[in-house]
Amino acid sequence: xxxxxYVFRDAALTEPFDPVDGGIGAWSKQxxxxxxxxxxxATDAGFKLQATSNPGVDPIALSIVDSSPxxxxxxxxxxxxxxxxxLAAATPGAALNIGDTVLGGAVNAIEVWFDWANxxxxxxxxxxxxxxxxxxxxxx
Amino acid sequence: xxxxxVALAKSPVWYAKLDExxxxxxxxxxxxxxxxxxxxxxxxxxxxxxxxxTSIYFDNSSSADSPSNSLLFGSFIFDVHLFAxxxxxxxxxxxxxWVVDTSNFIRFTTxxxxxxQFQIRRSGTYxxxxxxxxxxxxxxxxxxxxxxxxxxxxxxxxxxxxxxxxAVNNNVTQAPNGGGPFGIGNNGSMWVDDTLVFRTTALTDAxxxxxxxxxxxxxxxxxxxxxxxxxxxxxxxxPLRLVSIESSPAGSVPLLLQSADPAHYQAEVAxxxxxxxxxxxxxxxxxxxxxxxxRAENQSGIASFELLVxxxxxxxxxxxxxxxxxxxDGRDSAGSLLYPVRRFTGTTTIAEFNPDAGxxxxxxxxxxxxxxxxxxxxxxxKLIPGYWSEHVFDDAADGWRYAVDRLSxxxxxxxVDSWGRLVVVPWAASPAYRTFTDTARFGGTLRLxxxxxxxxxxxxxxxxxxxxxxxRHREISVNFxxxxxxxxxxxxxxxxxxxxxxxxxxxxxxxTRIGAVRYDDLPTVALADICGGTNFAPNSNSPLxxxxxxxxxxxxxxQTVTERHPIDVIASxxxxxxxxxxxxxxxxxxxVFDTGxxxxxxEYDAAPTGAVLMPQTADYQLDAVDAERTGRIAxxxxxxxxxxxxxxxxxxxxxxxxxxxxxxxxxTVDLSKTLRVSGDYLDATGKVVRLQERLGVRDGNPQMxxxxxxxxxxxxxxxxxxxxxxxxxxxxxxxxxxxRVYFLQQRSGxxxxxxxxxxxxxxxxxxxxxxARTDPNNLYRERFVVRMPEIEETARQATTISQSTxxxxxxxxxxxxxxx
Numbered sequence: 001x002x003x004x005x006y007v008f009r010d011a012a013l014t015e016p017f018d019p020v021d022g023g024i025g026a027w028s029k030q031x032x033x034x035x036x037x038x039x040x041x042a043t044d045a046g047f048k049l050q051a052t053s054n055p056g057v058d059p060i061a062l063s064i065v066d067s068s069p070x071x072x073x074x075x076x077x078x079x080x081x082x083x084x085x086x087l088a089a090a091t092p093g094a095a096l097n098i099g100d101t102v103l104g105g106a107v108n109a110i111e112v113w114f115d116w117a118n119x120x121x122x123x124x125x126x127x128x129x130x131x132x133x134x135x136x137x138x139x140x
Numbered sequence: 141x142x143x144x145x146v147a148l149a150k151s152p153v154w155y156a157k158l159d160e161x162x163x164x165x166x167x168x169x170x171x172x173x174x175x176x177x178x179x180x181x182x183x184x185x186x187x188x189x190x191x192x193x194t195s196i197y198f199d200n201s202s203s204a205d206s207p208s209n210s211l212l213f214g215s216f217i218f219d220v221h222l223f224a225x226x227x228x229x230x231x232x233x234x235x236x237x238w239v240v241d242t243s244n245f246i247r248f249t250t251x252x253x254x255x256x257q258f259q260i261r262r263s264g265t266y267x268x269x270x271x272x273x274x275x276x277x278x279x280x281x282x283x284x285x286x287x288x289x290x291x292x293x294x295x296x297x298x299x300x301x302x303x304x305x306x307a308v309n310n311n312v313t314q315a316p317n318g319g320g321p322f323g324i325g326n327n328g329s330m331w332v333d334d335t336l337v338f339r340t341t342a343l344t345d346a347x348x349x350x351x352x353x354x355x356x357x358x359x360x361x362x363x364x365x366x367x368x369x370x371x372x373x374x375x376x377x378x379p380l381r382l383v384s385i386e387s388s389p390a391g392s393v394p395l396l397l398q399s400a401d402p403a404h405y406q407a408e409v410a411x412x413x414x415x416x417x418x419x420x421x422x423x424x425x426x427x428x429x430x431x432x433x434x435r436a437e438n439q440s441g442i443a444s445f446e447l448l449v450x451x452x453x454x455x456x457x458x459x460x461x462x463x464x465x466x467x468x469d470g471r472d473s474a475g476s477l478l479y480p481v482r483r484f485t486g487t488t489t490i491a492e493f494n495p496d497a498g499x500x501x502x503x504x505x506x507x508x509x510x511x512x513x514x515x516x517x518x519x520x521x522k523l524i525p526g527y528w529s530e531h532v533f534d535d536a537a538d539g540w541r542y543a544v545d546r547l548s549x550x551x552x553x554x555x556v557d558s559w560g561r562l563v564v565v566p567w568a569a570s571p572a573y574r575t576f577t578d579t580a581r582f583g584g585t586l587r588l589x590x591x592x593x594x595x596x597x598x599x600x601x602x603x604x605x606x607x608x609x610x611x612r613h614r615e616i617s618v619n620f621x622x623x624x625x626x627x628x629x630x631x632x633x634x635x636x637x638x639x640x641x642x643x644x645x646x647x648x649x650x651x652t653r654i655g656a657v658r659y660d661d662l663p664t665v666a667l668a669d670i671c672g673g674t675n676f677a678p679n680s681n682s683p684l685x686x687x688x689x690x691x692x693x694x695x696x697x698x699q700t701v702t703e704r705h706p707i708d709v710i711a712s713x714x715x716x717x718x719x720x721x722x723x724x725x726x727x728x729x730x731x732v733f734d735t736g737x738x739x740x741x742x743e744y745d746a747a748p749t750g751a752v753l754m755p756q757t758a759d760y761q762l763d764a765v766d767a768e769r770t771g772r773i774a775x776x777x778x779x780x781x782x783x784x785x786x787x788x789x790x791x792x793x794x795x796x797x798x799x800x801x802x803x804x805x806x807x808t809v810d811l812s813k814t815l816r817v818s819g820d821y822l823d824a825t826g827k828v829v830r831l832q833e834r835l836g837v838r839d840g841n842p843q844m845x846x847x848x849x850x851x852x853x854x855x856x857x858x859x860x861x862x863x864x865x866x867x868x869x870x871x872x873x874x875x876x877x878x879x880r881v882y883f884l885q886q887r888s889g890x891x892x893x894x895x896x897x898x899x900x901x902x903x904x905x906x907x908x909x910x911x912a913r914t915d916p917n918n919l920y921r922e923r924f925v926v927r928m929p930e931i932e933e934t935a936r937q938a939t940t941i942s943q944s945t946x947x948x949x950x951x952x953x954x955x956x957x958x959x960x
Contacts, residue, residue: 004391004393005389006388011515019392019393022396023395023396024395025397025398028808029399029402030399030401034397106519122400122478123399123479124397125396126394126395126397128397129392129394129395131390132391134390135388137388138385
């Protein structure tokens with residue numbers, strides 16, 4: 001598989017996210033909450049990211065997608081926020097807007113945190129994904 | 141309403157409208173006092189300021205005085221406001237004054253080229269307030285005045301309270317007791333119109349503004365000019381910047397969510413097996429021996445495992461620098477997978493071949509250090525909280541060192557979790573995530589190791605020096621008073637100096653003249669039968685000479701100041717238990733400033749912008765501490781950083797106690813957790829500081845060694861954490877006062893018993909002439925010399941001021957109970 005554009009595993013934007021290496025992981029025991037994070041950004045500080053649909057106007061939206069609704073982990077068990085501290089106030093299952101523009105450079109990358117309220121039995125679950133709208137990378 | 145109506149409505153106790161156009165007296169429109177008297181020859185009928193009546197011009201020999209009275213006798217509140225038109229070129233003009241005697245008066249004047257000055261003297265004690273700006277109305281009236289309210293003084297210009305500063309700050313809160321005349325004019329040239337005095341009830345800002353508004357002082361008209369022109373340009377080149385936008389399709393980031401089942405791993409017998417994915421390939425089937433994982437605070441996690449290799453050539457390089465993911469799989473009694481638990485994510489570092497066993501031993505690291513090495517500092521700042529200063533840490537440090545330095549200023553630790561994610565969490569123990577009570581299952585591994593006394597720190601002394609340049613500006617009044625006087629010159633006791641000679645001498649030394657020179661001129665009218673029968677008649681040369689001269693001179697220099705901040709960070713609870721365990725750190729910040737330019741430039745006519753007249757030195761001072769990286773703000777940030785670092789050091793050492801044990805395997809335990817171990821003989825709660833895991837391929841029973849950090853102070857527990865803010869600036873001590881007035885003398889040679897000429901003299905050196913020359917063999921070289929005083933060494937030399945500060949630290953007392 002190929003890298004997911006503008007998604008990185010690390011804050012320095014040196015590890016592009018490739019699903020072949022496994023999803024963004026999190027685990028906990030049943031009844032606990034697990035957290036994970038990835039980063040959205042452009043490595044070149046001379047560029048910026050905007051939503052293709054209406055660059056600079058439409059928000060860059062990330063949504064929670066459940067490939068098997070009704071079984072396993074539900075989308076409503078996931079919350080998204082741009083900081084770990086922000087998760088507590090996030091709405092379960094809600095999409096996350098990270099602004100209409102993300103400036104390039106690691107320092108401007110957006111942290112995307114998720115938490116999972118684990119109320120399910122032991123196992124490994126892969127039906128949840130975070131989808132990102134098409135993006136344009138344009139000069140600043 | 142007319143100005144006079146507004147003024148009278150506010151009940152002045154004295155109101156001189158000065159609308160007289162002739163005569164020797166003027167009226168008090170308030171009706172309080174009897175008529176006042178004009179002195180000298182004022183000019184009547186001049187254009188007025190209020191739209192009512194006229195104004196009066198006073199030269200330096202005319203004035204208007206009320207009869208002597210005690211109207212302000214002992215008053216705590218009074219206001220005086222008047223319309224005046226003066227010029228700043230006149231060194232000093234008395235706008236209004238009330239004089240009981242030389243030790244008791246109130247005076248409102250202009251000084252220093254247009255500064256408005258209020259001065260009150262009661263029983264010989266001064267209080268002087270000056271405006272921060274100068275005013276030179278020249279061609280239009282200003283409505284100026286002051287309000288005095290129990291020692292608080294406001295000065296108003298055109299209805300607005302203007303910024304002032306306290307030039308002499310003695311505590312005078314009351315007008316003098318006694319009586320005397322109110323005076324307008326004297327000692328200057330100016331036009332004056334309506335003058336008002338109030339007492340008992342202070343005028344408000346709104347009152348003064350209303351008075352000014354009532355006068356309808358005309359605003360100068362501005363006639364804009366419409367000027368048209370055109371620009372002509374050469375041929376232009378417009379470069380095109382063609383950019384191709386890169387678009388990406390919608391992206392999808394899958395999540396890998398693993399749920400561990402407590403019913404399984406907390407059961408009597410739970411089965412586990414290791415799984416290793418190396419460079420994307422599952423090599424679990426090749427595992428032999430144990431898979432070991434060792435993670436600790438602030439260190440890279442290490443994992444090791446051993447693989448059987450197939451027959452044939454062995455390429456160790458194919459095992460190194462590859463991604464590796466280790467999972468422990470919980471299995472049921474039949475061996476079926478219940479759930480996986482990721483235990484390690486990293487990169488292999490080295491592989492070693494064991495030819496006897498046909499295996500390759502692989503070591504991997506999650507490379508905590510490598511995460512930061514190439515990371516921009518701005519990104520590290522987002523990931524690692526804390527403080528950092530180039531004056532405390534190495535500015536040339538790489539990303540890892542920078543991250544560690546930041547972390548050394550807060551009680552936090554960092555590690556990489558089992559998914560390879562950087563985790564930064566407080567190291568303080570929180571409520572226990574889990575309590576392990578079944579010590580029978582620890583297999584005799586429970587141990588407590590106390591931190592040695594020598595590793596503890598109770599007192600940190602930070603010696604913090606801040607070195608900077610204090611810009612000093614000294615002003616002194618210089619006075620040449622020709623003691624010969626007019627008579628001495630007329631009688632031949634010496635010549636008079638020319639103004640040009642004096643001006644040349646003034647500008648020929650290291651001091652800078654501030655403002656104009658005020659000369660004591662020769663009389664402009666003929667005087668007969670004076671000085672013992674001599675006549676004086678001015679001629680065209682008279683204005684070229686003078687009887688005296690007065691000016692202000694200034695000198696600037698930079699003085700090196702060292703602020704010495706001995707800062708103590710003290711954990712008193714810990715010291716109670718183990719005694720004082722000290723350590724020291726030394727830091728220094730030197731504010732960058734080029735003093736040379738400051739001292740070399742002599743073209744100025746006032747104190748430096750921002751300089752303040754300091755009572756400790758009687759000089760204007762401005763500390764050069766604005767440099768972005770080395771100024772006071774940066775220095776104070778460095779102080780806070782150093783203090784936080786010291787505090788963190790104390791706290792970190794105090795949690796050096798360790799409890800270790802091997803509990804039944806719990807995959808949910810990680811470095812972020814606080815655990816409690818509660819046995820018959822030891823009960824302790826602390827945060828996990830190290831975690832080691834081992835899982836054999838065939839035994840199915842993971843071993844886990846947990847190490848807890850236990851913070852203890854052992855004292856009474858009364859210490860508190862003081863807020864950490866930068867220490868206060870040390871107080872500047874008083875310097876030994878030196879005169880701010882300098883007098884130049886006059887000396888005459890050619891007379892009997894005169895001392896011989898001395899080239900070290902300054903002032904006016906001349907010779908008697910005519911009949912007064914009684915010793916023609918002792919003539920001086922005629923000259924005017926200005927030899928200004930040197931700045932004293934104590935004001936020039938580097939100085940050190942000190943300020944000690946102390947900060948308390950409360951060491952947490954984690955639960956720890958021992959019994960036998």
